[in-house]
Amino acid sequence: MILKSQVEWALHCCAILAGLPEGRYLSTKALAEFHGLPKEYLSKALQSLSQAGLVHTTLGPSGGYRLAKAPAELTFLEIVEAVEGRTRTFVCTNIRANNPCRAPGYCDETPCAVARIMWEADEAWRDKLRSVRLSDLVEILAKEIPSDLWKRSFQWVLERAG
Amino acid sequence: MILKSQVEWALHCCAILAGLPEGRYLSTKALAEFHGLPKEYLSKALQSLSQAGLVHTTLGPSGGYRLAKAPAELTFLEIVEAVEGRTRTFVCTNIRANNPCRAPGYCDETPCAVARIMWEADEAWRDKLRSVRLSDLVEILAKEIPSDLWKRSFQWVLERAG
DNA sequence: AGAAATAGGGATATTTTTTGTCCTTAATAG
């Protein structure tokens, strides 16, 4: 069970978009080139962000993506779920229903105990992701990325932002 | 990203094995029949439990599986990891290394910040699973499964345990 | 000794998911 690589891509892209000046847009092409990713496929991840309402888009030359809200209002969970979906990581197929000792028409009232426990763990994972904001990531990056690289990257993005 | 169905199977099988009297064994055949699962494939999940040292096995008629330790000493995490593996759910492909602004030979000192955050969430998931023991599950099941069904199931298993 | 049942594990097949490419359409900027 491994998350799609698109999750990683989306998070890094959002980090870049977080640094974009107000009202400007960055294209799939620029984001793909910056991260060394296949443009067409990255596009699917960005479309997921768009459909989830996390980013705004514009068409035409100088078009592209920008965040739909402030980095402090955008959580990791929102980004992860936009790409990966909201279905729980544990799926209960209710195999207890196959127990040969059960009465034929017997119907369960509560979800399976195994599933409930697994879902609690799933929730713990989501709680953690919900507690981290995009702005937290940007703060960390600003601290640990060498300032010259940080500046050059910022400049690189600005030159390509519509 | 969804866990293998074998995880569900392994958890349910361990719950059954937890009720097995000291020194007795239950076969793949019985476990598969009880849960309505494909015997050959379930066998792979049980082999994973065996390789992880969570269960003991014996060969021959009356052979099968029993827990290698008390249900109170066996955590959900151990079972899940035995089947699903111990690799983290988020894999970092270090796409920051593709940044065109980086100096050619530049080498990162710390893991990517995005990965660190995702791994923390992964740890939260594992922490939760580690906090639940197989005996906790058995307690819950004992409470919510109708007592006649519980007894019949126990009997069913006993009749097939070697 | 022989027959039957078992776990272990290798080989293979099928299905689903992930990853990726290609192309068309509508919108936008210059």
Next chain:
DNA sequence: CTATTAAGGACAAAAAATATCCCTATTTCT
């Protein structure tokens, strides 16, 4: 009018999940 963009559908390739089949060594029972 042209170039560029996002959106999205169709399709292809690769990887992973889900099986199935078969052989071997071991154990139990007769």
